[in-house]
Amino acid sequence: MASEKTRAVGIDIGGTGIKGGIVDLEKGELVSDRIKVSTPPGAEPDDVLTAVRTVLDTLDVADSDYALGVAFPAIVKNGRTLSAANVSDKWIDFPAETFFEEGLGRDIHFANDADVAGVAEVRFGAAKGAAGLTILTTLGTGIGSAMIYDGTLIPNSELGHLQRAKHGKDAEAYAAYSAMERDALNWEEWAARLQWYYSHVEFLFSPDLFVVGGGVSKHADKFLHLLELKTPILPAVHRNNAGIIGAAALSLGAAPHLDETVTTK
Structure with a gap:
């Protein structure tokens, strides 16, 4: 046992x-x-x-x-x-x-x-051994986030609530997976919204790695390659089990x- x-x-x-x-x-x-x-x-x-x-x-x-x-x-x-x-x-x-x-x-x-979920990916998943700042985002009903620097968790980052100036909505209302479903977007249209989001987070924090979690990460081949970022971006290994x-x-x-x-x- x-x-x-x-x-x-x-x-x-x-x-x-x-x-x-x-x-x-x-x-x-x-x-x-x-x-x-x-x-x-x-x-x-x-x-x-x-x-x-x-x-x-x-x-x-x-x-x-x-x-x-x-x-x-x-x-x-x-x-x-x-x-x-x-x-x-x-x-x-x-x-x-x-x-x-x-x-x-x-x-x-x-x-x-x-x-x-960030802890799971750092210990056992896509961010294991990663140096510097890793930002994990979970794309689902909202956008959750975890920030981990050289293996140390910085809790309660709430990067899904970054505000979109002049638009009256936060990031998750605009770019979460639920927004794709609500607005009947195709993968390319949704990726355009994600491009704004990840570019904004990249500018603010200069991360060394993005990890994308949530159930939609199993469809990473549909949208991650459409994003143009300086930062490497990987799908989470553990998805909804994270x-x-x-x-x-x-x-x-x-x-x-x-x-x-x-x-x-």
């Missing part, structure tokens, strides 16, 4: 679905089925907690000794959620970590969903420095 130090449970809470699985922390792979339930309508705290319990019960780990990490779509600081992306406004300035720990009867590690893997990877209370294998310049 694998040690509880080499396996952990990750839960990824999103606006439409709540996913979970058991993760091998040495390989960065799921060693169980990925369990998914729908996010309850309105996504209020008590209902989300019930859904998380359902995922843990289905995985048969509710009473296990595995460490548990939980990813959530909000700014997370000192265990409190300071925003609410596609969930109830009741999460704003809410003691979420304590709420989950008391409701589940166990300690957890609680973090922003895009940040943990939140589960990253949450599990942080569940043992790891230090902010994520990867000892960073290649220095």
Whole structure:
């Protein structure tokens, strides 16, 4: 049987679905089925907690000794959620970590969903060993972001909310995958919007690597080659499992420095 130090449970809470699985922390792979339930309508705290319990019960780990990490779509600081992306406004300035720990009867590690996806890609994916500044973006209902410098996570970057001057919309309203679906754009038309977004982020931060995550990353061959950037841009390896893997990877209370294998310049 694998040690509880080499396996952990990750839960990824999103606006439409709540996913979970058991993760091998040495390989960065799921060693169980990925369990998914729908996010309850309105996504209020008590209902989300019930859904998380359902995922843990289905995985048969509710009473296990595995460490548990939980990813959530909000700014997370000192265990409190300071925003609410596609969930109830009741999460704003809410003691979420304590709420989950008391409701589940166990300690957890609680973090922003895009940040943990970044952790997964740095430890086990497209950004492993990358030096300098890596910016991961998740393209979905919104645009999540993670900034990692020489293996150290800079949390809660929220680069999906960069404002488009004179347009009255932020970046994710204009360029998220949901905008492509909403406005019935083809890949070329959507790539034109992404070109604006990534060029703007590139100008502001001069990153060394972009990693594109979210479910749409499986279609990277449809749009990444259409972007003209100075910065290398790669699809995420773990796609929609990145939140589960990253949450599990942080569940043992790891230090902010994520990867000892960073290649220095």
